[in-house]
Amino acid sequence: MSxxxxxxxxxxxxxxxxxxxxxxxxxxxxxxxxxxxxxxCGAVARQAASVEGVSExxxxxxxxxxxxxxxxxGALVVSLADNYSHxxxxxxxxxKNFMPRVAALLDVAQISDVIAIESADTFIRPIYAGNAIAxxxxxxxxxxxxxxxxxxxxxAEGNDAPLVELDTVIENQQVTFEHAEMTKSERPELTAANIxxxxxxxxxxxxNFSMLESIADKLGAAVGASRAAVDAGFVPNDMQxxxxxxxxxxxxxxxxGISGAIQHLAGMKDAKVxxxxxxxxxxxxxxxxxxxxxxxxxxxxxELDSALT
Amino acid sequence: xxxxxxxxRVIDYNVKVRVKSDQTGVDLTNAKMAMNPFCEIAVEEAVxxxxxxxxxxxxxxxxxxxxxxxxxxxxxxxxxxRGIHIECNEFPESLQVAKLLAxxxxxxxxxxxxxxxxAIDSDNNQTGQMLAALTDMxxxxxxxxxNVAGQSVQxxxxxxxxxxxxxxxxxxxxxxDLRLNEPRFAKLPDIMKAKRKPLAVMTTEELGVDIxxxxxTLKVTPPPVRAAGVMVENVAELLTKLRNEAxxxx
Numbered sequence: 001m002s003x004x005x006x007x008x009x010x011x012x013x014x015x016x017x018x019x020x021x022x023x024x025x026x027x028x029x030x031x032x033x034x035x036x037x038x039x040x041c042g043a044v045a046r047q048a049a050s051v052e053g054v055s056e057x058x059x060x061x062x063x064x065x066x067x068x069x070x071x072x073x074g075a076l077v078v079s080l081a082d083n084y085s086h087x088x089x090x091x092x093x094x095x096k097n098f099m100p101r102v103a104a105l106l107d108v109a110q111i112s113d114v115i116a117i118e119s120a121d122t123f124i125r126p127i128y129a130g131n132a133i134a135x136x137x138x139x140x141x142x143x144x145x146x147x148x149x150x151x152x153x154x155x156a157e158g159n160d161a162p163l164v165e166l167d168t169v170i171e172n173q174q175v176t177f178e179h180a181e182m183t184k185s186e187r188p189e190l191t192a193a194n195i196x197x198x199x200x201x202x203x204x205x206x207x208n209f210s211m212l213e214s215i216a217d218k219l220g221a222a223v224g225a226s227r228a229a230v231d232a233g234f235v236p237n238d239m240q241x242x243x244x245x246x247x248x249x250x251x252x253x254x255x256x257g258i259s260g261a262i263q264h265l266a267g268m269k270d271a272k273v274x275x276x277x278x279x280x281x282x283x284x285x286x287x288x289x290x291x292x293x294x295x296x297x298x299x300x301x302x303e304l305d306s307a308l309t
Numbered sequence: 310x311x312x313x314x315x316x317x318r319v320i321d322y323n324v325k326v327r328v329k330s331d332q333t334g335v336d337l338t339n340a341k342m343a344m345n346p347f348c349e350i351a352v353e354e355a356v357x358x359x360x361x362x363x364x365x366x367x368x369x370x371x372x373x374x375x376x377x378x379x380x381x382x383x384x385x386x387x388x389x390x391r392g393i394h395i396e397c398n399e400f401p402e403s404l405q406v407a408k409l410l411a412x413x414x415x416x417x418x419x420x421x422x423x424x425x426x427x428a429i430d431s432d433n434n435q436t437g438q439m440l441a442a443l444t445d446m447x448x449x450x451x452x453x454x455x456n457v458a459g460q461s462v463q464x465x466x467x468x469x470x471x472x473x474x475x476x477x478x479x480x481x482x483x484x485x486d487l488r489l490n491e492p493r494f495a496k497l498p499d500i501m502k503a504k505r506k507p508l509a510v511m512t513t514e515e516l517g518v519d520i521x522x523x524x525x526t527l528k529v530t531p532p533p534v535r536a537a538g539v540m541v542e543n544v545a546e547l548l549t550k551l552r553n554e555a556x557x558x559x
Contacts, residue, residue: 067473069475070438070441070448070450071447071448074442092469093450093451093466093467093468094468094469096434096451097438097448097450097451099438100435100437100438100439100442101438101442103439104404104407104438104440104442104443105442105443107404108404108523109402109403109524110403110404110433110435112433112434113432122527126432126532127335127430127431127432127529128320128335128429128430128432129429129432130532131326131328131335131531132328132334132335132529132530132531132532133529133530133531133532134526134528134529135526135527135528135530136524136525136526137525137527138524139523139524139525172447173478174447174477174478175447175448175475175476175477175478176475176476176477177474178463178474178475179473179474180468180471180472180473180474181471181472182470182471182472183470183471189469189470191469195557219558230487230488231487237453237486237487237488238467238468238469238470238471238472240487243429244347244427244429244487246469251557252551252555252557252558262322262323262325263322269532272557273551273557274538275547275551286540288535288538289538290536290538290539290555291538291540291541291550291551291555292538292539292541293540293541293543293544294540295543295544300544303543303544304544304547304548307544307545307548
């Protein structure tokens with residue numbers, strides 16, 4: 001059985017999601033190939049070849065793949081899929097975007113958001129915002145799946161797998177990339193951070209998030225938010241942790257002014273240690289917190305900030 | 310231009326689900342059901358396009374048991390013009406749903422399909438993308454802004470790390486993210502009016518789509534329960550615990 005792993009990257013760097021996908025893929029079979037599709041992504045391909053356990057890296061380097069457009073990437077992956085028992089991508093906005101196209105074009109079902117692998121055809125995935133865990137078995141000949149990377153450890157580097165250049169160019173004329181506005185931040189990415197500090201509706205406005213940012217910088221943490229804070233317009237949606245945002249599993253998660261709605265808990269309850277700071281002692285967040293502090297965040301946060309160096 | 314909006318009946322997002330003791334699934338007996346929140350956003354966006362004179366007709370589609378008509382009537386109360394109910398006993402998987410929707414697209418030739426990015430029960434996030442692939446339409450997923458201009462639509466997408474804007478030629482598929490809009494509440498007269506709007510019912514056989522499942526659910530279990538935590542008195546105690554007990558900060 002051969003497994004095709006779709007590399008997550010930004011054309012300059014391979015993201016650690018890919019290393020985690022390789023760990024998942026090695027639980028499915030021994031022969032793991034990586035596909036790097038992008039533009040001027042040679043450095044990414046070389047890094048992919050260094051991931052332990054990978055036996056071959058395919059590189060499709062063309063302008064058509066620069067922005068990971070689903071129409072082009074989906075068709076490219078389909079053109080390779082026949083040689084594989086499994087096609088695996090991360091459950092990121094990239095993987096979620098093109099993988100269902102791959103499944104549909106191959107006429108197979110997709111298994112989304114796999115958190116554990118029982119066997120080559122049996123997988124575990126959360127449903128109902130993580131309030132139920134389903135064990136599912138696929139009857140399809142090719143298993144197309146997205147993986148919740150926070151559930152797997154990253155494979156190490158140190159390998160030197162061969163690179164194979166692909167000259168397949170698929171450029172769908174129905175879609176044109178216009179522009180991207182990426183958030184610039186010196187802080188770690190939410191899904192990769194060891195520590196995450198998030199604010200909810202209790203933060204009252206977007207400016208107050210600077211209190212979280214200051215603490216985050218002292219802890220080397222990423223800053224997140226609940227859906228309520230996003231809906232209220234305090235912060236952009238890419239900071240959202242929850243069922244409909246990002247799923248994180250850091251060593252430490254600090255929830256500030258977050259009540260703990262089901263949909264938020266779905267995004268963070270796999271954190272190793274959870275801290276909740278909320279002035280309402282009845283807030284459901286305290287039921288999942290390892291350490292709870294009932295306090296006014298406008299007093300507690302400055303205290304926390306000055307106590308950290 | 311017609312706009313097609315598929316909607317799904319799901320458990321209300323405020324309801325805490327319980328897993329059945331025989332591990333066959335989730336207990337939905339007497340549970341409050343509602344329109345999937347992302348579908349509500351899709352209906353709202355379509356209705357706004359109609360109010361702007363861009364859409365000529367908003368058609369709502371739902372697939373599943375007869376009770377789905379309740380959510381279809383809700384969509385009509387919000388402003389959808391008519392409905393197509395594809396009746397079947399179960400809720401089919403995403404691929405089968407996409408195939409059924411592809412048949413409806415073939416019959417109705419909409420200029421735009423607006424569909425929720427994911428349903429909050431199965432949490433798959435697949436149907437819109439699958440439909441786009443099957444009908445050879447371009448896709449704008451996780452949309453936070455939709456701007457129809459002439460024969461194309463500009464879609465701003467919420468992606469990891471920021472926003473991406475694409476132009477898609479019409480017809481196209483757009484899947485909705487949270488911040489696309491804030492759905493309105495239905496007014497009583499509109500709820501009454503919705504009851505008289507046309508609602509066609511068809512079967513999966515009529516559409517010639519086999520909805521046999523490709524995935525079997527072996528079991529459904531509750532998530533692992535976290536051990537009970539402790540309450541701390543103040544910030545100093547919290548930091549001491551985090552440093553010395555949990556050892557997660559230095």
